[in-house]
Amino acid sequence: MAKRIDVSGLTAYYGTHKAIEDISMTVEPRSVTAFIGPSGCGKSTFLRTLNRMHEVTPGGRVEGKVLLDDEDLYGAGIDPVSVRREVGMVFQRPNPFPTMSIFDNVAAGLRLNGNYKKSELQDVVEKSLKGANLWNEVKDRLNKPGSGLSGGQQQRLCIARAIAVEPNVLLMDEPCSALDPISTLAIEDLIGELKERFTIVIVTHNMQQAARVSDRTAFFNLAAVGQPGKLIEIDDTERIFSNPSVQATEDYISGRFG
Amino acid sequence: MSTVIDKRPSTLRGARLPKWSPYAIAAGSAAVAIGVGTAADLASRVQWGLIAGLLFIISTYVIAARVEGRRQAKDRIATCLVWVAFLLAVVPLVSLIWVTVERGVKVLDVYFLTHSMGVVADTEVGGGIYAAIIGSLEQVGLATLIGAPIGVLTAIYLVEYGRGNLSRAITFFVDVMTGIPSIVAGLFILSLMLMWDMQPFGFAGSLALAILMMPVIVRSTEEMLKLVPNELREASLALGVPKWRTILKVVLPTSIGGITTGIMLAVARIAGETAPVLLLVFGNPFINNNPFEGAQASLPLYIYQQYANSAGSGAAYDRAWAASLTLIAFVMILNLVARGIARWKAPKTGR
Numbered sequence: 001m002a003k004r005i006d007v008s009g010l011t012a013y014y015g016t017h018k019a020i021e022d023i024s025m026t027v028e029p030r031s032v033t034a035f036i037g038p039s040g041c042g043k044s045t046f047l048r049t050l051n052r053m054h055e056v057t058p059g060g061r062v063e064g065k066v067l068l069d070d071e072d073l074y075g076a077g078i079d080p081v082s083v084r085r086e087v088g089m090v091f092q093r094p095n096p097f098p099t100m101s102i103f104d105n106v107a108a109g110l111r112l113n114g115n116y117k118k119s120e121l122q123d124v125v126e127k128s129l130k131g132a133n134l135w136n137e138v139k140d141r142l143n144k145p146g147s148g149l150s151g152g153q154q155q156r157l158c159i160a161r162a163i164a165v166e167p168n169v170l171l172m173d174e175p176c177s178a179l180d181p182i183s184t185l186a187i188e189d190l191i192g193e194l195k196e197r198f199t200i201v202i203v204t205h206n207m208q209q210a211a212r213v214s215d216r217t218a219f220f221n222l223a224a225v226g227q228p229g230k231l232i233e234i235d236d237t238e239r240i241f242s243n244p245s246v247q248a249t250e251d252y253i254s255g256r257f258g
Numbered sequence: 259m260s261t262v263i264d265k266r267p268s269t270l271r272g273a274r275l276p277k278w279s280p281y282a283i284a285a286g287s288a289a290v291a292i293g294v295g296t297a298a299d300l301a302s303r304v305q306w307g308l309i310a311g312l313l314f315i316i317s318t319y320v321i322a323a324r325v326e327g328r329r330q331a332k333d334r335i336a337t338c339l340v341w342v343a344f345l346l347a348v349v350p351l352v353s354l355i356w357v358t359v360e361r362g363v364k365v366l367d368v369y370f371l372t373h374s375m376g377v378v379a380d381t382e383v384g385g386g387i388y389a390a391i392i393g394s395l396e397q398v399g400l401a402t403l404i405g406a407p408i409g410v411l412t413a414i415y416l417v418e419y420g421r422g423n424l425s426r427a428i429t430f431f432v433d434v435m436t437g438i439p440s441i442v443a444g445l446f447i448l449s450l451m452l453m454w455d456m457q458p459f460g461f462a463g464s465l466a467l468a469i470l471m472m473p474v475i476v477r478s479t480e481e482m483l484k485l486v487p488n489e490l491r492e493a494s495l496a497l498g499v500p501k502w503r504t505i506l507k508v509v510l511p512t513s514i515g516g517i518t519t520g521i522m523l524a525v526a527r528i529a530g531e532t533a534p535v536l537l538l539v540f541g542n543p544f545i546n547n548n549p550f551e552g553a554q555a556s557l558p559l560y561i562y563q564q565y566a567n568s569a570g571s572g573a574a575y576d577r578a579w580a581a582s583l584t585l586i587a588f589v590m591i592l593n594l595v596a597r598g599i600a601r602w603k604a605p606k607t608g609r
Contacts, residue, residue, distance in 0.1 A: 053496055058421065085498030095489040099511040109497035112507050158493070165497055 002029035002199040003069040003086070003168040005050060010064030011228075012042070012049050014057065019045045021228035023064075025218060027169075032191060032200045034210035034237065037220030038252070042229025043203045046220070047171050050201065051087035052080040068168070085113065088167035092174040094154035096146035096161070103142040105157055109165035124164055132160035133190050152183025159190065163198070170194065172202040176209065188213050207253055211241050219249045273325050280334075283321065287313035314338070355586070362583030365576045371584070374555075375543035380564065381571035387581050389545045393554035394588075397460050397539065398529050400549060401467035406521050408468075409475025416476070417483040418505055435473035443469045444534030451538070458540035460549030463556065466534035471524040478520025482513040515600035522596030526589040532558040557585045 005027040012020045020042035027033045035043040048054040049062050052073060066073040073083050096105045106125045110116040116124075125142070129135040134156045138149070146157050155175060162170060172191075176184040191200060191213045204210050210217050218234035233246045244250050251257050291310035300306060315338050322331035373386035412432070416425050443466045451462055486509050494504040510517070535541075540553035541563050561581045568574030 051496065053492065056492065056495055081498055081500050083498075084496055088498075089492075089496035091489060091493065091496075093489060095487070095493045097490060097493070097508055097512070099508075108494070108507075109499070112494065112497065112499040112503050114503075161493075161497065 002197065004029045005169065005199065005201075006065075006067040006070075007050075008065045008067075010046070010049060010062065010066060012045050012054055012062045013060070014045075015059035018228040020049075020220075021230055023231045025231060025234050027199060027201055028216065029199045030195055030197075031215040032195050032202060032213050033234075034214035034217045035201070035203045035220060036205075036207055036210050036217060036252070037229070037232075038222070038257075039205075040225070040229070041220040041222045043220050044173050045229070047173055047201060047203050048089075050169070050171055051089055052083045053089060055080070085165055086167055087169040087171060088162035088165065090155070090159050090162050090170065090172045090175050093178050094151055094158050096149075096154050096157050098145065098147050100146060101143045102138050102146045102149070102157060105146040106160045106164050108161060113165070128160040128164035129157075131163050131194070132156045133186060133193075134160055150183070152179050152186060155179060155183065155187060156190065159187070159194075163194070167198065169199040169201065172200065174203050174205060177205060184209070207241075211237060217241070219244070219246075219252060221248055221252070272327060272330070274330075275322060275325055279321070280318070283317050284310075284314055287311075287317060311342075358579060358583050358586060361576070361579035364580065365573075366580040366583055370577075370580055374545050378543075380567040380574050381569055383573040385543075385577065387555075387557065387560055387577070387584060389542060390555040390557045390560035390581065391584070392545060392547060393460060393539065393542070393549075393556040394529065394558075394585075396547075396549040397463045397467060397535070397554065397556055398525060400461060400464035401471060401528055402521070402525055404464065405468035405471040405524070406475055409472045409521075409524075410479050410517060412472075412476045413479035413483060414505060414510075416480055418501070418509070432473045432476045435469070436477065438470070438473075439533075440466070440470055440531050441533040441537070443467075444537040447534065448537050458538055458553045459551055460539055460546070460554040462538040463535045463554075464549065466538055467528040467531060470531060470534070471528045474524040474527060475521055478523065479513075479517050482516035482520065483509060485516070486512045511603075515603040518599045518603070519596045522592050522599075526592050529589055529592070530558050530585060532562055535559045536562065557581055557588070561585070 007026070008024045010020070010023045011018065023046060035047065037043050045054060048057075050066060050073075054060045054062055062074060064074070068083075068086065072078070073087075097108060100108060103125055104111070106128050107116075107121050110121065110124060126135065126139075129138065134153060137153060138157075146154065149157060155178070159170075159175070176187050179187065188209065191202065194200060195215075202210075202214065214237045216234060217237045217240040219232045219240065220229050221232045222229040232248055233240070233244065235244070240249060241253060244253070288310045290313055291306050294300075294309055295306040315335065318334050318338060319331050322334045370386040371391065372388050373384075374389035375385040378385035412428065416428060419425075420428065446469070447462050447466045451458075456462070490508055490512060491504055494508045495501065499507070535556045536559055539556055539559065541559050542553040542555045546552050546554045561578045564574045564578035564581065568578070
């Protein structure tokens with residue numbers, strides 16, 4: 001199911017402000033790619049262009065190409081709704097639907113899309129919750145509201161909700177930044193398991209986390225405040241953290257700036 | 259080795275007036291006011307009260323400033339003013355309800371609620387408000403059926419879709435509509451009725467009431483929709499859910515409690531409107547169940563007409579008060595229902 005992403009010459013704007021400029025990279029299927037870089041360098045913006053969530057922001061628009069297994073996400077006649085079914089997303093802050101129970105939250109993607117069989121729903125919810133390592137903790141209270149869970153559990157609930165619709169790619173926007181170390185560990189273990197099935201892209205401010213979970217790491221930077229963010233380099237994680245080819249990357253990961 | 263007890267005064271603890279001091283000051287100022295009142299032979303008890311109040315505020319400030327310092331004295335003055343504002347707001351409310359209940363219960367019984375005026379003359383005892391209740395329910399119900407969907411849909415457009423000039427124009431006109439006096443809304447519908455040479459009927463009143471309730475619903479629904487966190491919309495969109503389904507299944511359920519409350523408050527507002535009903539529905543002592551043909555009665559209009567046509571008869575006054583009590587109870591029940599729905603539908607937080 002996992003698909004490859006090929007980005008070429010991608011520039012994204014908020015109104016007239018250019019947020020990221022001319023980014024090209026390849027994200028390999030069944031691997032974890034981490035984006036690191038200082039705040040405001042456009043990591044999250046770039047992530048959101050990968051499932052056309054960028055244009056949800058008023059004034060957001062994109063130039064360039066994003067190929068998902070040779071199909072351009074920004075090509076003519078492409079339905080952003082279908083794109084988002086293929087490319088799922090987990091957000092920085094856990095955001096379960098407050099009106100829905102745990103079960104309904106996981107089933108939300110299928111239910112709201114309208115194409116499901118009632119008999120399948122139970123299995124899909126169980127499978128997704130197991131996939132998100134949450135099943136044992138919530139199996140006795142599936143009908144309780146999702147907002148009653150702890151922060152870490154809520155974030156895993158959101159991951160279960162995202163993988164329930166069987167996307168090809170899973171985008172994670174700083175999924176652990178609001179969580180404690182134990183919950184972070186649970187999510188990192190989960191990412192290791194999920195990469196067997198999905199292509200995973202994760203934005204993180206935590207360089208140790210990038211080193212722990214990712215196979216490849218991309219470093220973003222911006223020349224100055226107000227300038228667009230750029231991709232400095234992307235390489236195997238091991239190489240980025242031991243022997244990066246660009247001086248700025250080494251400065252950033254060794255803590256000399258940022 | 260002897261223990262040295264450090265008796266230095268704490269810089270954190272200042273002198274405080276005892277707990278009973280406000281009551282003592284109040285009693286003192288009341289006594290002085292009574293003294294001044296009798297000495298100066300002031301007839302009005304209101305003057306006595308004002309003197310007592312002024313004395314209380316001044317002496318509180320002076321005493322507190324001496325004992326506790328100026329900051330504490332100002333704090334006490336502020337507390338006094340808040341209490342005064344509270345009492346000024348509560349006294350009319352309580353006295354209004356008190357008077358309405360006291361005078362309203364005289365003729366308010368099952369007979370009164372289930373019979374109409376019919377051939378009972380306004381100056382005679384008897385009759386009731388059945389026709390008025392039916393009329394009010396139908397007119398307000400129809401107005402809500404028209405006003406609530408348009409209002410909620412307008413608010414959804416403004417919050418979820420509206421960009422640029424059109425939404426700014428709509429917002430502006432909604433603001434203008436909020437300020438339309440009810441009689442003007444009535445005259446607007448009346449002018450349409452005259453163009454087609456129509457006689458008064460209930461639905462014409464509903465149309466005017468719908469015009470009055472729409473801006474209120476748009477405003478309150480808009481605020482409620484804005485309270486829904488953007489993260490929920492994004493979470494739903496990122497699952498590949500189309501925007502309209504996101505609004506229908508995520509945004510509206512999250513805010514349905516507040517939206518219902520807003521609609522109920524708008525209903526409560528139009529239930530008491532008299533002016534457009536006076537122009538368009540005209541009033542009718544007989545029962546007319548059909549809002550689309552013929553004059554109807556309505557509670558606020560009934561109250562007005564009983565007062566206006568009473569010719570000094572106590573029976574008509576009693577009926578007007580009883581009808582007022584019914585109207586207040588009707589609005590109160592609506593509000594309670596709205597609160598119930600809001601609590602029942604509110605996002606759950608329990609574990």
